[in-house]
Amino acid sequence: MQRPLILVTNDDGITAPGVRNLVNFMNEIGEVVVVAPNSPQSGKGHAITINSTLTFEEINLEGPQKDYSLSGTPVDCVKFALDKILTRKPDLVVSGINHGANSSINVIYSGTMSAAVEAGVEGLQSIGFSLLDFSWDADFTQAKSHIQEIVKKVLKNPMPKGVVLNVNIPKLAKDEIKGIRVCKQADAKWEESFDQRVNPHGKTYFWLSGYFNNMDTSSDADEVALSEGYISVVPVKFDLTAYEYMQDLKGILE
Amino acid sequence: MQRPLILVTNDDGITAPGVRNLVNFMNEIGEVVVVAPNSPQSGKGHAITINSTLTFEEINLEGPQKDYSLSGTPVDCVKFALDKILTRKPDLVVSGINHGANSSINVIYSGTMSAAVEAGVEGLQSIGFSLLDFSWDADFTQAKSHIQEIVKKVLKNPMPKGVVLNVNIPKLAKDEIKGIRVCKQADAKWEESFDQRVNPHGKTYFWLSGYFNNMDTSSDADEVALSEGYISVVPVKFDLTAYEYMQDLKGILE
Numbered sequence: 001m002q003r004p005l006i007l008v009t010n011d012d013g014i015t016a017p018g019v020r021n022l023v024n025f026m027n028e029i030g031e032v033v034v035v036a037p038n039s040p041q042s043g044k045g046h047a048i049t050i051n052s053t054l055t056f057e058e059i060n061l062e063g064p065q066k067d068y069s070l071s072g073t074p075v076d077c078v079k080f081a082l083d084k085i086l087t088r089k090p091d092l093v094v095s096g097i098n099h100g101a102n103s104s105i106n107v108i109y110s111g112t113m114s115a116a117v118e119a120g121v122e123g124l125q126s127i128g129f130s131l132l133d134f135s136w137d138a139d140f141t142q143a144k145s146h147i148q149e150i151v152k153k154v155l156k157n158p159m160p161k162g163v164v165l166n167v168n169i170p171k172l173a174k175d176e177i178k179g180i181r182v183c184k185q186a187d188a189k190w191e192e193s194f195d196q197r198v199n200p201h202g203k204t205y206f207w208l209s210g211y212f213n214n215m216d217t218s219s220d221a222d223e224v225a226l227s228e229g230y231i232s233v234v235p236v237k238f239d240l241t242a243y244e245y246m247q248d249l250k251g252i253l254e
Numbered sequence: 255m256q257r258p259l260i261l262v263t264n265d266d267g268i269t270a271p272g273v274r275n276l277v278n279f280m281n282e283i284g285e286v287v288v289v290a291p292n293s294p295q296s297g298k299g300h301a302i303t304i305n306s307t308l309t310f311e312e313i314n315l316e317g318p319q320k321d322y323s324l325s326g327t328p329v330d331c332v333k334f335a336l337d338k339i340l341t342r343k344p345d346l347v348v349s350g351i352n353h354g355a356n357s358s359i360n361v362i363y364s365g366t367m368s369a370a371v372e373a374g375v376e377g378l379q380s381i382g383f384s385l386l387d388f389s390w391d392a393d394f395t396q397a398k399s400h401i402q403e404i405v406k407k408v409l410k411n412p413m414p415k416g417v418v419l420n421v422n423i424p425k426l427a428k429d430e431i432k433g434i435r436v437c438k439q440a441d442a443k444w445e446e447s448f449d450q451r452v453n454p455h456g457k458t459y460f461w462l463s464g465y466f467n468n469m470d471t472s473s474d475a476d477e478v479a480l481s482e483g484y485i486s487v488v489p490v491k492f493d494l495t496a497y498e499y500m501q502d503l504k505g506i507l508e
Contacts, residue, residue: 040305046362047301051294053459054448075363079446079462105375107494108300109329114362121359121443150507157506163496182504184495189375192333194308205307208333220500235496235503240361241438242417242489246474249419249489250436252411253404 004030004091004155007081007119011041011074011098011111014059014067018097021140022129023065025147026094029155032065033090035081037074042100046114047073054080074115082122092155093119096129096167097140097147103130103168103222103232104186104214113166117238120164125154127165132226142174146231150180159235166234170226181230186221188214258284258345258409261373263331265295265352265365268313268323272351275394276383277319279401280348283409286319287344289335291328296354300368301327308334328369336376346409347373350383350421351394351401357384357422357476357486358440358468367420371492374418379408381419386480396428400485404434413489420488424480435484440475442468 006026010019014036026032035056041047049072056070068085070077078093098112107113116128129147131138150167159165166185170177192210199205214223222232260280264273268290280286289310295301303326310324322339324331332347352366361367370382383401385392404421413419420439424431446464453459468477476486 042304046368047298048363048462050296050462053451053461055457055459076462080448080460083446083448084450084460105492108368108371108375108492109302114300117362121362153506159503160499163499180507182500182507184497184500185493187493192337194334194337196338197307203309205309206334206338207307208302208304208330233503233507234494235499236494237496238359238362238494239439239441240488240490240492240494242491243438245414245417245489246436246438249413249487252407253434253436253487 005088006030006032007086007090007093008032008034009036009074009077009095009115011037011115013037013040014069016099017136018099018131018140022094022097023063025144027063027065029148029151033086034065034067035070035077035085037077038069038071041073041111046075049073049076056080074111075118078115078118090124092151093124093126094129094151098130099136099138100134101130101132101168102128102166103226104188107166107185107236116164117236120162120238123161125158127151127154127167129167131169131171133171143169143177143231146177146180162237162239163235166236168222168226168232170229172229176229177231178229181225181232183220183222183225183232183234185234186214186216186223188212188216188223259342260284260286261335261340261344261347262286262288263290263328263349263369265291265298265328265369267291267294268321270353271390272353272385272394276348276351277317279398281317281319283402283405287340288319288321289324289331289339291331292323292325295327295365298327298365300329303327303330310334328365329372332369332372344378346405347378347380348383348405352384353390353392354388355384355386355422356382356420357480358442361420361439361490370418371490374416374492377415379412381405381408381421383421385423385425387425396426397423397431397485400431400434416491416493417489420490422476422480422486424483426483430483431485432483435479435486437474437476437479437486437488439488440468440470440477442466442470442477
């Protein structure tokens with residue numbers, strides 16, 4: 001039997017420790033092809049490259065997988081891999097492991113999750129992984145067995161069309177992780193406060209800054225599960241229609 | 255009574271005819287402040303600027319509104335406007351009018367809609383408008399009365415928290431537009447085919463290309479409404495949780 005073909009991508013760039021760890025974990029499960037950005041793409045959301053060109057190159061990194069670096073966004077990587085690099089349809093697309101959380105509302109800003117969503121749009125099984133640790137030398141190995149378990153279970157139990165997974169891993173030692181909890185996206189947001197500075201030429205400029213505000217205390221919210229030591233898994237869909245409001249809206253607009 | 259405060263943004267840049275038309279339409283309804291990108295930002299999705307700085311300037315354009323141009327993405331514009339420019343909470347945020355469709359799956363790639371969604375995350379009433387005409391000199395006036403009608407009705411009938419509107423307008427003359435239809439996001443996707451070329455130095459490069467494939471023929475799909483001559487209005491939410499799959503997923507993963 002053919003080993004499953006697993007496409008790996010991320011948004012921190014092809015050399016980021018997070019994706020190299022994910023590649024190592026996936027090499028034990030299937031045949032791995034990596035197509036990832038040649039530079040960090042955090043916060044790129046579902047951006048695509050339409051007004052400039054793309055280049056790619058095969059690079060040699062440790063391990064049995066093939067590695068291709070692309071001059072584009074995470075979503076570009078998925079599109080390009082499917083059209084130009086892979087010779088058969090992948091059984092699974094995994095994105096990450098992101099250096100930093102993509103829980104709750106962060107799903108909509110995340111390049112990691114946008115790559116996973118793009119794979120879902122293409123009709124593929126797809127999972128995004130993120131660790132709640134922004135550090136470049138974060139420890140990604142503590143969740144290895146859980147990540148491999150989730151991947152194997154998804155390969156065995158394919159998700160319905162239109163659903164991908166958003167997996168977030170708490171920053172805890174291996175034996176402190178309490179397990180896996182299926183969650184909903186917590187109701188949370190960033191409270192912005194732009195940091196204002198003046199450059200040496202007297203011109204004012206700003207850095208996006210702020211703090212994260214979780215407003216959701218329900219037991220099945222991903223932020224709550226993470227704070228209690230669980231790996232959160234949110235099934236994410238990309239049909240954004242608010243069906244429950246359609247009838248009221250018809251009454252107002254039609 | 256105070257006139258409603260309307261924040262206007264877009265993704266084609268502050269001087270694009272689409273946003274200038276929308277500003278003119280909104281000036282007849284409320285007090286208008288424009289905070290829009292200083293350069294085209296199409297396809298930027300929900301990108302935010304986190305690894306570089308932002309600058310803005312007030313510019314003088316025709317009309318009673320105030321115009322601010324920002325060196326960021328559409329989502330940056332909404333965040334920046336709320337934190338640094340507006341002195342009171344806007345009654346409505348409108349984004350667009352985009353030069354080109356943001357119907358069906360295009361909602362997830364669209365800077366126009368990401369700005370609208372960001373406003374929704376901030377707890378504001380919000381609408382994105384797009385015209386099915388990529389041309390820079392497209393006629394935006396044919397839908398003026400419909401756009402103003404939608405805005406007035408939303409101001410009068412606030413939407414529930416977590417819902418924003420995605421409005422697409424067919425490329426038709428005023429008397430050919432059949433009316434407004436509340437729709438769901440059609441099941442559709444882009445079939446990619448990257449266009450491969452060689453530069454003068456012998457290096458291969460690619461342009462993202464492809465064609466749009468609508469797979470949804472249901473009468474309430476936005477693509478169908480548009481093809482039948484209606485303005486499509488999809489209520490869009492940003493809680494991406496696939497609630498209907500949570501129970502099954504618990505059985506698989508927990």
